[in-house]
Amino acid sequence: MSGVGSGKRIAGGWMLLGGLLVAAVLVSLTVGQIMITPAELLRGLMTGSGPGSLTLRVLRGPSTLTAIGAGAVLGASGTIFQILLRNPLAAPDVMGFMSGAGCAVVAGVAFGLLIPLPILAAIGGLVAAVLVAGLAFHRGSRQSPLTLILVGIGIGFFASAVSSFLVIRMPPQEAADAQRWLTGSLTARNWGHVLQVFGLGALLFVVLALQVRAMALLELGDELAAGLGARVERARYGLICTGVLLAAVGVAVAGPVPFVAMMAGPLGMRIAGVKHPASRLTAAAVAGATITVLAEVISRSAIPGLQLPVGVMTGIMGAPYLLWLLWKEVEAGEV
Amino acid sequence: MTETGLTTTSLTLGYRERVVIRELSIAVPDQRVTSILGPNGCGKSTFLKALARLIAPASGQVRLSGDDIGKIDTRALARRLSILPQSPKAPDGITVSNLVRRGRTPWRGLLAPWSEEDARICRQALEQVGLSELAERPIDELSGGQRQRAWIALVLAQNTPYLLLDEPTTWLDLTHQLEVLSLLQERNRAHGTTVVAVLHDLNLAVRFSDHLILFGAAGLVAQGAPEEVITPDNLQAAFGLKALVMADPLTGRPMVVPH
Amino acid sequence: MKAAIGLALLFFVAIALTLVVGVRDAGIADIWNAFFAFDANDPTHAVIRSVRVPRLVAGLVAGAGLGMAGTVMQAVTRNPLADPGLLGVNAGAAFAVVVGALLTGYSDSGMMAALAFPGAAIASIAVFLVGGARSGAGSPIRLTLAGVAINALLLSLVSAIILSRNETLEIFRFWVTGSLAQANTRPIEAMFVALVLGAAIAAVIAPRIEALALGSSLARGLGTKPGAVQLSALLAIMLMTGAAVAVAGPIAFVGLVVPPLARRIGRHVLRRELAVSAVLGGAMILLADTAGRLVVAPVEIRVGIMTALVGAPVFIFVVRRMKPGALT
Numbered sequence: 001m002s003g004v005g006s007g008k009r010i011a012g013g014w015m016l017l018g019g020l021l022v023a024a025v026l027v028s029l030t031v032g033q034i035m036i037t038p039a040e041l042l043r044g045l046m047t048g049s050g051p052g053s054l055t056l057r058v059l060r061g062p063s064t065l066t067a068i069g070a071g072a073v074l075g076a077s078g079t080i081f082q083i084l085l086r087n088p089l090a091a092p093d094v095m096g097f098m099s100g101a102g103c104a105v106v107a108g109v110a111f112g113l114l115i116p117l118p119i120l121a122a123i124g125g126l127v128a129a130v131l132v133a134g135l136a137f138h139r140g141s142r143q144s145p146l147t148l149i150l151v152g153i154g155i156g157f158f159a160s161a162v163s164s165f166l167v168i169r170m171p172p173q174e175a176a177d178a179q180r181w182l183t184g185s186l187t188a189r190n191w192g193h194v195l196q197v198f199g200l201g202a203l204l205f206v207v208l209a210l211q212v213r214a215m216a217l218l219e220l221g222d223e224l225a226a227g228l229g230a231r232v233e234r235a236r237y238g239l240i241c242t243g244v245l246l247a248a249v250g251v252a253v254a255g256p257v258p259f260v261a262m263m264a265g266p267l268g269m270r271i272a273g274v275k276h277p278a279s280r281l282t283a284a285a286v287a288g289a290t291i292t293v294l295a296e297v298i299s300r301s302a303i304p305g306l307q308l309p310v311g312v313m314t315g316i317m318g319a320p321y322l323l324w325l326l327w328k329e330v331e332a333g334e335v
Numbered sequence: 336m337t338e339t340g341l342t343t344t345s346l347t348l349g350y351r352e353r354v355v356i357r358e359l360s361i362a363v364p365d366q367r368v369t370s371i372l373g374p375n376g377c378g379k380s381t382f383l384k385a386l387a388r389l390i391a392p393a394s395g396q397v398r399l400s401g402d403d404i405g406k407i408d409t410r411a412l413a414r415r416l417s418i419l420p421q422s423p424k425a426p427d428g429i430t431v432s433n434l435v436r437r438g439r440t441p442w443r444g445l446l447a448p449w450s451e452e453d454a455r456i457c458r459q460a461l462e463q464v465g466l467s468e469l470a471e472r473p474i475d476e477l478s479g480g481q482r483q484r485a486w487i488a489l490v491l492a493q494n495t496p497y498l499l500l501d502e503p504t505t506w507l508d509l510t511h512q513l514e515v516l517s518l519l520q521e522r523n524r525a526h527g528t529t530v531v532a533v534l535h536d537l538n539l540a541v542r543f544s545d546h547l548i549l550f551g552a553a554g555l556v557a558q559g560a561p562e563e564v565i566t567p568d569n570l571q572a573a574f575g576l577k578a579l580v581m582a583d584p585l586t587g588r589p590m591v592v593p594h
Numbered sequence: 595m596k597a598a599i600g601l602a603l604l605f606f607v608a609i610a611l612t613l614v615v616g617v618r619d620a621g622i623a624d625i626w627n628a629f630f631a632f633d634a635n636d637p638t639h640a641v642i643r644s645v646r647v648p649r650l651v652a653g654l655v656a657g658a659g660l661g662m663a664g665t666v667m668q669a670v671t672r673n674p675l676a677d678p679g680l681l682g683v684n685a686g687a688a689f690a691v692v693v694g695a696l697l698t699g700y701s702d703s704g705m706m707a708a709l710a711f712p713g714a715a716i717a718s719i720a721v722f723l724v725g726g727a728r729s730g731a732g733s734p735i736r737l738t739l740a741g742v743a744i745n746a747l748l749l750s751l752v753s754a755i756i757l758s759r760n761e762t763l764e765i766f767r768f769w770v771t772g773s774l775a776q777a778n779t780r781p782i783e784a785m786f787v788a789l790v791l792g793a794a795i796a797a798v799i800a801p802r803i804e805a806l807a808l809g810s811s812l813a814r815g816l817g818t819k820p821g822a823v824q825l826s827a828l829l830a831i832m833l834m835t836g837a838a839v840a841v842a843g844p845i846a847f848v849g850l851v852v853p854p855l856a857r858r859i860g861r862h863v864l865r866r867e868l869a870v871s872a873v874l875g876g877a878m879i880l881l882a883d884t885a886g887r888l889v890v891a892p893v894e895i896r897v898g899i900m901t902a903l904v905g906a907p908v909f910i911f912v913v914r915r916m917k918p919g920a921l922t
Contacts, residue, residue: 426807
């Protein structure tokens, strides 16, 4: 009986989660300096002409789709680390991987390297991850998740400082753009960005799907996982790589947007009411997409005539969540 | 008649709904070593904390020479009574002498610099606990017994006529327990300091105390000289322990031998 | 003694470099003359007096303020990762000033700067409450994360406000990372007074903070009132951080790098540590600022970026040195 009940509840949760995303996308496409009605959008979609079509093809469609893609990869990436380290604070944004990716991209631009952004971002993210793991290493003892997170925060500080340093050397206009991008920005995205984030994202989601079973085993603890036939270290490194690469794909199209990766997992899990890694990852991807789309539309329509970087908005949304998380811990600790 | 010493009048202590000490009126004998004994959770630490005003009574009073300690100025009280809490933590990397000098806090004026008097009292305290040689060593490098002696030197430097200690021998091995307790006894004999300590080990408490306060789960069981307090009946009442009490072959004081 | 000479030397080198280095090279003689034989027609003299001296004083106020504030924070929280920049106190001050500018339309710059103090105070209270510092034994990770969150929130808000007003990139950068470049436009004299006041409070309560560092039970046994000490410490932190931010923007990491060195040199005596922190903090900001003007000259790297480049590795070093058990 209870199984059926919880099954129903989960189905309801998925519908709610999906509904929120659809609603966010609709708002994002209709709201802005020029309001477009859903009917006009539909007409534009069908006929390929009129204001609805222009909005979809040029004005808002690419940005919204990029937001969906970036949010989804970041959400999934955050959840991978949260599951591996069993800590809601473990996420590529908190732990400096995204700042590392951002720093590499800025370096590439500053030095005029002709390397595609996703590859630069991937290199930066992986270097940051290796540094975090290496610097958190204490001889004789396993790294505690907390040391890893704190060292990650330190790496993030350093990468951001290097990025700011590099930005200053650029010509003024480029510097202003880079500064904006470093906050996390979805302004003026085009179909190239959409193609990039969905193409690379889909590829990594396939890889991730192949790793989900090992992840479910790792969740049980290393000994048990090994007992059940998982190659623990290999599985872990594989997942870390996938997680960093997912984050890098997000950074390449949207800059190091803070807090999406951290928030998406717990939010998705709560709304959908799911526990298994595969479901958690899916829920996190949907939740991440929703958050990013919402942040994008708010950031461009909150102040008329002005486009704030989307990262400013996710910061304003995400930081209170982190504070709330810590506050709950304090309350629990005081009992 | 003016009251002297540390006394309680109808003292009731409790955490929220759970009252641990009810309506207790007791006098701690002046210039003696008193040990507070009892099973875990009987409220002996709570009682000691109330004596030092670290917790406020639910009702009743703790009085020092007749004054309600709740009404004495914080700094004035700290010049008359010192407390060493259970397992205190030192800041990382701090040296013994630096720890001990913090015992002078209540004696230093708002702007007063470190005085020669302060320095002399700290030197004496270090000497009394036998750590003069190790004064410039970081606390983290000391052994458990040495570390506890450093903490005791801190409260000795506070230079108060009343010295309260919460389980000062916990986590120490037997030699160091003896060392710490004889240190406190020496201080009592030399300066007439009233020492009150919560202790775990019955036989050690008997050995070093002039006066015992024994709590059971239901409150005070007995108080008085060790010979009066340590009896099979009282032990049964306090700990639910069947034990033989015999004369310690070394001191002639009572000694507990559990069945 | 050796340490004192070393400190003095470092301090004077930092000051001399600040006065000498710049777009217009000035020699020691120029500096001497600018002070003692001022020639209004000599552009070098004018630059020294109107640009470099304010920059120097602003750097000293900011550095001393942040260094001492960091030392007080670390002593009170017993957390080696406490820093007014990382814990969001700087961001609170910056946020309050920017909001003040928004509300008053830049009409009253003195009033705007004064808002830095309540801003710093509210942010510190928030970070201490959320970080659980009140509930006794500090929890470095929680406090640090609370700081990261508050910092992110406030700096996002600062960015939003500044970007919404179409301010220049230069103003944006000042209020997000801090800089000494517009020192001559900041209310240096008033903030110097605030700094001295904060430092005096810190020096007076230093022995009580030392007692508090032994745990609240023992501190009370030693005759201090933990609540009152914490409140006075907060007041000192507020004055010193507020002053620093009002002259130089929210510069991070000075309050992280300076205190461990000050503890070493001051040998855990808080009043000595405070004095050393003031000197080291001032020297660190001046050196960082001078380095920032030299590395990619003629472009100037803001001092806040330079301190972060030095400070972030120190942060990681401190985390590594903490015992794993000390983190929770």
